[in-house]
Amino acid sequence: SQKIEQNSEALNIQEGKTATLTCNYTNYSPAYLQWYRQDPGRGPVFLLLIRENEKEKRKERLKVTFDTTLKQSLFHITASQPADSATYLCARNNAGNMLTFGGGTRLMVKP
Amino acid sequence: GAGVSQSPSNKVTEKGKDVELRCDPISGHTALYWYRQRLGQGLEFLIYFQGNSAPDKSGLPSDRFSAERTGESVSTLTIQRTQQEDSAVYLCASSFRLAGPNTGELFFGEGSRLTVL
Numbered sequence: 193s194q195k196i197e198q199n200s201e202a203l204n205i206q207e208g209k210t211a212t213l214t215c216n217y218t219n220y221s222p223a224y225l226q227w228y229r230q231d232p233g234r235g236p237v238f239l240l241l242i243r244e245n246e247k248e249k250r251k252e253r254l255k256v257t258f259d260t261t262l263k264q265s266l267f268h269i270t271a272s273q274p275a276d277s278a279t280y281l282c283a284r285n286n287a288g289n290m291l292t293f294g295g296g297t298r299l300m301v302k303p
Numbered sequence: 304g305a306g307v308s309q310s311p312s313n314k315v316t317e318k319g320k321d322v323e324l325r326c327d328p329i330s331g332h333t334a335l336y337w338y339r340q341r342l343g344q345g346l347e348f349l350i351y352f353q354g355n356s357a358p359d360k361s362g363l364p365s366d367r368f369s370a371e372r373t374g375e376s377v378s379t380l381t382i383q384r385t386q387q388e389d390s391a392v393y394l395c396a397s398s399f400r401l402a403g404p405n406t407g408e409l410f411f412g413e414g415s416r417l418t419v420l
Contacts, residue, residue: 234413293348
């Protein structure tokens with residue numbers, strides 16, 4: 193099966209610093225990876241999609257990379273703010289558009 | 304509505320009872336997904352509907368779980384003879400499958416929290 197793994201330990205950083213979250217996958221590279229944000233008691237919200245042939249994608253303070261050699265995606269939040277505190281989920285597509293999600297990494301940004 | 308709607312938002316039931324969870328996807332979305340999320344865990348895929356194709360049921364954990372979808376609209380997830388390990392948040396998501404810059408982006412509902420006593 194196509195697995196996707198994220199660091200289950202919470203990431204604690206200071207406001208203003210860059211947060212970097214890691215997502216690793218197994219077997220063949222997916223056509224795309226997606227990143228979602230989930231707040232407690234809420235459904236996940238889509239943030240960014242990066243395709244296999246794209247090395248980097250940016251959106252405001254967010255940046256995602258896709259390294260097919262390392263089988264890894266990195267998710268960066270620059271100039272982090274306490275409001276960025278949430279759980280961030282990585283997902284890969286399998287057959288068609290069926291998505292498999294990682295376990296998520298909780299980010300805590302301290303003022 | 305503007306987003307994916309799920310009901311009930313909370314359901315408490317006794318072990319052995321059947322439950323039905325409902326999902327109203329965004330109008331026009333051809334794909335619909337059900338995921339299960341246990342406390343502090345990631346999303347576990349259950350079932351995927353895409354248009355008129357046969358659903359992908361590969362994630363259903365047992366034959367106590369079933370789901371139906373009427374055309375490209377409402378879906379119902381049914382859990383029969385509930386067990387305590389079924390306690391979780393059940394998330395529904397829909398997507399617009401056709402090509403576009405965000406192909407495959409999922410829009411999630413707020414989930415149905417199921418507690419089996």
